[in-house]
Amino acid sequence: MTLVERFLKYVSFDTQSNEESGVTPSTPGQMVFARFLKEELESLGLEDITLDENGYLFATLPANTDKPVPVVGFIAHMDTSPDMSGKDVSPRIVENYDGKDIVLCAEGKVVLSPAQFPELLDHKGEDLIVTDGKTLLGADDKAGIAEIVSAIAYLKEHPEIKHGKIRIGFNPDEEIGLGAHKFNVEQFGCEWAYTMDGGEVGELEFENFNAASAKIVFKGRNVHPGYAKNKMINSIRVANRFISMLPGHETPEHTEGYEGFYHLIGITGEVERTTVSYIIRDHDRVRFENRKKEFEHLVRKINAEYGEGTAVLELHDQYYNMREKIEPVMHIIDTAFKAMEAVGVEPHVKAIRGGTDGAQLSFKGLPCPNIFAGGLNFHGRYEFVPIQNMEKAMNVIVKIAELVAAQ
Numbered sequence: 171m172t173l174v175e176r177f178l179k180y181v182s183f184d185t186q187s188n189e190e191s192g193v194t195p196s197t198p199g200q201m202v203f204a205r206f207l208k209e210e211l212e213s214l215g216l217e218d219i220t221l222d223e224n225g226y227l228f229a230t231l232p233a234n235t236d237k238p239v240p241v242v243g244f245i246a247h248m249d250t251s252p253d254m255s256g257k258d259v260s261p262r263i264v265e266n267y268d269g270k271d272i273v274l275c276a277e278g279k280v281v282l283s284p285a286q287f288p289e290l291l292d293h294k295g296e297d298l299i300v301t302d303g304k305t306l307l308g309a310d311d312k313a314g315i316a317e318i319v320s321a322i323a324y325l326k327e328h329p330e331i332k333h334g335k336i337r338i339g340f341n342p343d344e345e346i347g348l349g350a351h352k353f354n355v356e357q358f359g360c361e362w363a364y365t366m367d368g369g370e371v372g373e374l375e376f377e378n379f380n381a382a383s384a385k386i387v388f389k390g391r392n393v394h395p396g397y398a399k400n401k402m403i404n405s406i407r408v409a410n411r412f413i414s415m416l417p418g419h420e421t422p423e424h425t426e427g428y429e430g431f432y433h434l435i436g437i438t439g440e441v442e443r444t445t446v447s448y449i450i451r452d453h454d455r456v457r458f459e460n461r462k463k464e465f466e467h468l469v470r471k472i473n474a475e476y477g478e479g480t481a482v483l484e485l486h487d488q489y490y491n492m493r494e495k496i497e498p499v500m501h502i503i504d505t506a507f508k509a510m511e512a513v514g515v516e517p518h519v520k521a522i523r524g525g526t527d528g529a530q531l532s533f534k535g536l537p538c539p540n541i542f543a544g545g546l547n548f549h550g551r552y553e554f555v556p557i558q559n560m561e562k563a564m565n566v567i568v569k570i571a572e573l574v575a576a577q
């Protein structure tokens with residue numbers, strides 16, 4: 171099977187994950203897909219193939235050199251986003267894209283246009299795989315899986331390329347933030363790994379946010395409004411005062427790059443009791459800690475004003491920036507850089523304004539930067555992937571395997 175045939179086969183599986191199910195994998199379709207992949211890996215002649223009850227599929231391509239070479243892994247996720255259906259995906263290949271509008275679905279008037287998506291023009295003359303406008307495509311992250319499997323098949327067919335032991339890992343439930351939770355890093359047994367889960371060609375990510383969630387409960391005192399003078403405490407107003415004490419421009423809609431923020435994600439309230447929820451994000455660990463301290467400080471201020479116990483703060487760290495785990499092993503970034511350059515891809519380092527499975531894996535002891543898989547417009551009907559992007563990603567994987575063994 172070719173890379174494209176693989177990809178088209180993989181997107182025919184409905185593997186949408188589900189935040190509410192409470193089991194792993196979160197949907198049975200992911201296990202169906204995992205079993206299919208397991209058979210494919212067996213037919214490719216890989217070794218140590220394991221599929222555990224949670225849907226984590228691991229396999230080994232043994233070394234073809236006697237030289238001691240570190241064991242490196244490649245990881246991709248099998249699920250697709252809960253944001254849009256991934257059932258009955260009906261992809262189409264637009265060959266030699268001419269730079270004009272692509273009608274995905276005439277009856278639904280769904281058009282993939284460079285007017286809304288100017289990045290399309292970077293792929294003029296290439297062959298794009300698009301949706302029929304009714305589902306997402308699933309290039310996130312089945313492009314990653316197809317690239318890894320195809321790279322492994324290529325290495326098997328080309329024994330003249332010397333490489334060490336390569337591990338591959340396919341996990342469920344990345345899109346609901348649970349891809350790394352039950353990932354058995356010890357069993358995977360790699361010195362480091364790469365997730366193939368980024369977007370545009372050249373993307374290389376090894377920095378993400380430090381993240382915390384905060385909930386503040388404000389207690390009020392309700393009194394008949396006609397007799398409320400000097401007695402009533404309206405918890406909605408107290409909450410509003412707290413919100414207004416935070417810097418008004420440190421919000422997602424006013425920040426980019428390495429700028430952190432406080433993001434108000436929820437508020438429910440009445441006079442007696444108001445609950446306010448935030449997420450706190452910053453790439454820099456010190457600034458992240460200071461943001462949390464600012465919350466504590468403001469809560470103390472509210473309590474000094476309205477009485478002890480008026481505001482109660484709950485803070486929880488969610489994940490951390492993987493940079494601190496990557497910095498001691500920067501050679502794994504250098505290798506990815508060199509591999510990209512060797513296959514004609516210009517590396518483009520980007521700080522993720524979010525989290526990744528790789529960040530969690532890095533903190534579980536498996537340093538794990540993220541490399542492009544080549545798709546664009548993830549999680550919706552406008553998702554597409556240039557075939558040339560997937561080929562480049564596959565070449566990067568092959569080249570990394572080769573470089574690690576040559577060093």
Ligand SMILES: [Zn+2]
Pocket residue numbers: 247310311344367
């Ligand atoms: Zn993904």
